[in-house]
Amino acid sequence: MPLPVHTRTLPSQRRVIIDTDAKNEADDQFAIVHGLLSPSLDVRGIVAAHFGMRPGRSERSMLDSREEIELLLDLMGLTGKVRVENGAPYALPDELTPILSPGADLIVEEAMREDEGPLYVAFFGPLTNMAAALLAEPRIAERDVTVVWIGGPSYGPEPVAAGRPEFNLANDIVAANVVFASDLPVWQIPRSTYVMTAVSYAELDEKVAPCGELGEYLVRQLVEWNAAHARGPMEYRSLGDSPAIGVLLNENCGRIVERPAPTFRADGSYDLDRTHRPIRVYETIDSRFLFEDFFAKLRQFARTDLRSPRADGRADSQIPQVDGRTDHQA
Numbered sequence: 455m456p457l458p459v460h461t462r463t464l465p466s467q468r469r470v471i472i473d474t475d476a477k478n479e480a481d482d483q484f485a486i487v488h489g490l491l492s493p494s495l496d497v498r499g500i501v502a503a504h505f506g507m508r509p510g511r512s513e514r515s516m517l518d519s520r521e522e523i524e525l526l527l528d529l530m531g532l533t534g535k536v537r538v539e540n541g542a543p544y545a546l547p548d549e550l551t552p553i554l555s556p557g558a559d560l561i562v563e564e565a566m567r568e569d570e571g572p573l574y575v576a577f578f579g580p581l582t583n584m585a586a587a588l589l590a591e592p593r594i595a596e597r598d599v600t601v602v603w604i605g606g607p608s609y610g611p612e613p614v615a616a617g618r619p620e621f622n623l624a625n626d627i628v629a630a631n632v633v634f635a636s637d638l639p640v641w642q643i644p645r646s647t648y649v650m651t652a653v654s655y656a657e658l659d660e661k662v663a664p665c666g667e668l669g670e671y672l673v674r675q676l677v678e679w680n681a682a683h684a685r686g687p688m689e690y691r692s693l694g695d696s697p698a699i700g701v702l703l704n705e706n707c708g709r710i711v712e713r714p715a716p717t718f719r720a721d722g723s724y725d726l727d728r729t730h731r732p733i734r735v736y737e738t739i740d741s742r743f744l745f746e747d748f749f750a751k752l753r754q755f756a757r758t759d760l761r762s763p764r765a766d767g768r769a770d771s772q773i774p775q776v777d778g779r780t781d782h783q784a
């Protein structure tokens with residue numbers, strides 16, 4: 455029998471914070487689970503992000519994200535074992551005013567730790583809490599902190615359609631400008647890259663749904679989302695947040711170009727005449743590596759989960775990189 459990933463000890467780990475608008479649609483959930491199941495990632499905490507207050511969206515979007523994070527931790531047997539903090543409930547008002555939150559505090563706290571090595575903060579939604587942390591504690595920009603961001607439009611020739619800016623950018627253009635104008639290293643995965651991550655229902659039914667209560671939930675909520683929101687026939691969905699985990703697992707999980715960090719205009723387009731230090735942009739993503747790794751880890755987790763039932767009937771997942779961190783319990 456192959457060695458379950460949970461029992462493998464790695465010589466080192468990347469220190470990571472995940473910041474996620476977990477309930478904005480159906481893909482954050484896959485990336486959160488992938489991050490938590492990856493032994494090379496030391497997930498120090500998860501921050502609940504807002505996803506805007508536009509018509510048709512909840513006005514309590516950050517709290518919806520919080521509840522979804524808690525639900526996933528429950529399905530993984532990790533309730534109370536991973537720190538979870540609330541981020542800002544809405545976008546920054548301007549480029550000088552932080553919205554203080556426990557989530558921004560967590561980012562500051564981890565960024566300012568001495569002798570803990572690099573910190574990677576992965577954003578599956580708006581950059582609000584990173585910008586807030588920077589504005590609240592500007593010394594972060596001098597620390598070894600890398601921002602990984604799923605967001606921004608294509609750098610290609612295609613224009614941003616009027617009224618349809620990229621979603622994560624649109625939810626806080628001010629915050630994106632604060633982070634892009636800072637000295638922090640940024641690894642950006644723009645829309646043209648993150649949409650190339652489609653998985654079909656047939657693949658999910660074969661590889662994810664059979665993986666216990668967790669796998670069943672991941673697929674069910676994705677199909678329900680499509681049923682409620684998709685226009686026309688659709689038997690797939692892009693798991694567009696997962697590349698942020700892919701590049702943390704393997705920096706070469708895509709083709710990298712360095713380009714000057716742009717400024718974002720109010721309509722969500724790039725102003726390439728007003729630029730800052732170079733950032734890393736992923737032009738492609740190795741979706742074979744990304745998803746085969748996820749499917750394998752989920753299968754291994756489900757197998758381990760079934761082998762060690764807890765007294766209360768739910769399986770107890772033994773994930774050393776999380777279980778060992780009692781000092782970070784929420």
Ligand SMILES: [Ca+2]
Pocket residue numbers: 474475476478481482578579695
């Ligand atoms: Ca997201």
